[in-house]
Amino acid sequence: MSLPKDFLTQLKQYSELSNREKAVFLEIFGNGKSRVQVAQVLNISNSNLNSFLTGVYKKFSICGSGPVKESRLREYLEKRYSQQKPSGSPTADIAEDDIDALVQEIREKIKPSIKEKCGTMRVLDMPQPIELTGERGIYTNVNILEKITGRRRLDISELLQDSDPNDFERFGLNKVKEKRIPGLEAVQRHNKLMVLGKPGAGKSTFLKYLAMQCIEGRYLTNRFPLFITLKDFAETPKQPDLWEYIAQKLALCEVQDASVKAGQLLRHGKVLVLLDGLDEVREEDTKRVLRQIRDIADQFYNNEFVITCRIAAKEYTFERFTEVEVADFDEEQIAIFAQNWFRLSDPVKAERFMHKLEDNEPIKELASSPLLLTLLCLVFGESADFPANRSELYKEGLDILLKKWDAKRNIERDQVYKNLSLHRKVDLLSQIALTTFEQKDYFFKQKTVETYIADFIYNLRDAHTEPKKLELDSETILKSIEAQHGLVVERAKGIYSFSHLTFQEYFSAREIVANSAWNSLVKHITERRWREVFLLTVGMMRKADDLVLLMKHKIDVIISNDEYLQAFLVKIYEKSLSIKSRLNLSIIRCFYFEHLLFFGYDYVLDSLNYNLASVLGFNLSSMELEEELFLDHWLTDIIETSNSNRHEALTWILELNIYIQPELRKALQDLQEQVIQLETQTNWEDGRDNLPPESEIKLRNLAIKYRKICYSLELNDYQHQLLSSYYEANNLLLDCLNSDCYVSREVRQEIENTLVLPISKFKNSQFQ
Secondary structure (H helix, E strand, C coil): CCCCCCHHCCCCCHHHHHHHHHHHHHHHCCCCCCCHHHHHHCCCCHHHHHHHHHHHHHCCCCCCCCHHHHHHHHHHHHHHHHHHHHCCCCCCCCCCCHHHHHHHHHHHHHHHHHHHHHHHECCCCCCCEEECCCCCCCCCCCCCEEEHHHCCCCCHHHHHHCCCCCCCCCCCCCCCCCCEHHHHCCCCCCCEEEECCCCCCHHHHHHHHHHHHCCCCCCCCCCEEEEEEEEHHHHHCCCCHHHHHHHHHHHHCCCCHHHHHHHHHCCCCCEEEEEHHHHCCHHHHHHHHHHHHHHHHCCCCCEEEECCCCCCCCCCCCCEEEEECCCCCCHHHHHHHHHHHHCCHHHHHHHHHHHHHHHCCCHHHHHCCCHHHHHHHHHHHHHHCCCHHHHHHHHHHHHHHHHHHHHHCCCCCCCCCCCCHHHHHHHHHHHHHHHHHHCCCCCEHHHHHHHHHHHHHHCCCCCCCCCHHHHHHHHHHHHHHHHHHEEEEECCEEEEECCCCHHHHHHHHHHHHHHHCCCHHHHCCCCCCHHHHHHHHHHHHHHHHHHHHHHHHHHHHCCCHHHHHHHHHHHHHHHHHHHHCCCHHHHHHHHHHHHHHHHHHCCCCCCCCHHHHHHHHHHHHHHHHHHHHHHHHHHHHHCCCCCCCHHHHHHHCCCCCCCCHHHHHHHHHHHHHHHHHCCCCCCHHHCCCCHHHHHHHHHHHHHHHHHHHCCCCCCHHHHHHHHHHHHHHHHHHHHHHCCCCCCHHHHHHHHCCCCCCCHHHCCCCCCC
């Protein structure tokens, strides 16, 4: 049987043949000539003919030997041609105007089905579906990375650029500097697109959005969308090929002669083929589905194709497809999503949601994932706040990624974890997290993490213990963690990290709690990067008495051997005893401790907001009710800083209804007169703070003499570091006590009563 040459020359494989191979191919399969005839017509030897045919078979992936190859290739070509010219279709092509009319007919027929399947979304614990597009729509435009992050050739130092783990700040591991483009623009640039992304990155939602944009006439109005869930296609009874499945879908939408019309429209490139969830196809169906996608994409190459798949799910290769990656949400996208989410129920809540995120960096990190952002919106919608115990929120997010996200969509992943139960998966991740976090390894090499996995699974029952098999199992498990849950991801070629630093901290805390490793944890009490791990650990513990007592002891030891710093605490202790106040002594001590830290030595504190005192119950806005504290705060402020409100502050102080020693009051009155004189000068804005040095020196000496404040702390660099660490550690301890942790009333009171107390004043205390 001879096949039309125009059909043969439009095949993708034809374009890959050499000129001689093309000539041989057309003579045999287009003109129906035998090998002898072809050799004569092309004037080539029999051996050269065999060589050219070998090249043809290779391009069409035909295996076998001798005449078998020719028969197999002919069968393949005839099947392809029969699909392109389905039974009952006219032999002559229909006019372009008729094709356009047919497109509009199909669009109207399938519109209700597309809107039903793609017009809404419902995930997690949503009480009801919500609209995807339109005035009430939740959809937020996605951005696309044209370079896959895990394929970048970067080393760890480049990934850590602009971040210093020793001076830890929450640098976003999920932040990628690669150029982003809008998702719709990526589809417009490439007519065959493979969209990759982490679990919950919004891949399916993006595909639904494309279908809705098309069917509602805002994109590709001369085509019609076909949204196909590949899992459903793969599990369809009788296993139809993809072209037949498309015809079946059109028939369900009451399209007459669906098979014929589908063939005509596919041949004319009038279809937007949206194939969702390649990674969700069962292992036994994978090869068949891949072959079907390749065949239809090659045969009907002039249509638009978009496939979605999880990153690292499997090594799929589609030569004609461009691979891109869905980018994490940035701050603007998070804000738009929140506005869309709360727009109908409570528009003001969206603004509160964003403010709360800004105040809570660990939770904000999770919002870069659309799936976890949805969880945050659901949680915030109930109470207009996030849980005080963040570990509970993170556990819920991990449950979604580990099991609920797939389970709610009836997806059963292949068991590539061998004998790892869900509990053991979490154990494994916890061990990896703490090991890497202790070593400051926010990024780690593939071989390194595979070694950690091998060490873990070696001790499991029925585990392979042969080194080579153990190595292969470790690699498989790592890839499965990335593909199935997205908790560990490839940041560059052969370099991994946890998807969010928040999860690395959570799993680290879980490992500490599981092993009651309190002593190991408190070693890091002066390291800022461990702050979140401490907070998560106390939140997970049934009772945190032992840990907070260890923390308090470790904090007091920080400056216990420095006589000068101990003397500094003694001054604060004595000062607190002299104050007449309704506040307890621990609040007063913390007030003066922070007060002198800020004013006493080159600003040990960046700002003065009395964190310690406030946590214990001190209210800065009502400080004027505590007249002595009010006096000392503003008196020091006048002396130590270029305060633009000196006149006002002096007036407040002089009007206080408390006893102020005559010499001190006279100095304050003199200073007020000098300030008034400065205000009358023409260049007051430049000279208002240029008070006579002797006045400030006199006032400082009087404040030291009568108020026991305004000491200049003569600290060396080491003492400065000790005092800063001591202050930060006390802040951490109080934050732990005021988080949603369970601590006995006796221990809590004991800790508060002994805050910033010199060692010499510890009597009958658990911290002696």
